[in-house]
Amino acid sequence: MSPKTATLPPTEGAMWRKLLAKVHPDSAGDHELFIWAMNVRDVVCHGGHAAATATTPPPRQQEHRTTPDAVPFDRYADFDELTRRAVALADEVPAVFGVVLRLLSDCRIAYTGSEEKQQRKGATYKQLAAIGHAVGMSKQERTQWYRIAEQIPLSVRHAGHILGKLRGGD
Incomplete structure (x- = not known):
């Protein structure tokens, strides 16, 4: 016996x-290992309630990813619905995240061009990190921010809109 x-x-x-x-x-x-580890932690530490507490409905189609460095995203998702979901979530999350999500209140759907294509891809973690740093999020808060962005999920267009607002654009 050892x-x-x-x-x-x-x-x-x-x-x-x-x-x-x-x-x-x-x-x-x-990224995938991180998400998996978070889910395992939730199951182990919270009695297996990770799947039951998810508030995001399952996607209509298999999620599409353009890069492993981006939020998992259904390219057929309704952009306006995701935007409304993000703005509504602003009242339910800590203030540092709510302030950022409210910046999407004037983000409108695009029907052509590069903006339309950006609506069909998940936000990159580089974009999300830039947002986190711009508003002074700690490393722990940035981790929470990534989880929130995945829950919605945020698109490249959403993240670009937020960054534009934070940098003094529109």
Whole structure:
């Protein structure tokens, strides 16, 4: 019989923080692994309620991703509905995120050109990080921000609109 190595329980918060820090996209981790680890943590630490607490309905079609560095996104999603969802969520999330989401209140659908194409792709984590840094989010807040952006989900166009507002544009 081999000796057993003493380990902390699987619900230990400090160990989850270490694991998530290692796999987080901000620290050169893998996005899919980060999302998977967050879901496993929710199941282990919260009694398997991760799937039951999701507020986003399942997509009509399989999610399409243009790059692993972007929010998973259904390219057939209704842009106006996603925008309304984001603005409505602003009242339910902490203020640092609500302020950012409210910047989408005047983001209108585009029917042609590059803006229309941007509505069909998930926001990149680089865009989301730039938004987080622009409003002074901590690393932990940026992690929450990524989760919120995935929950909605935000498009490249949404993120570009927010960045334009933060940089003093329209």
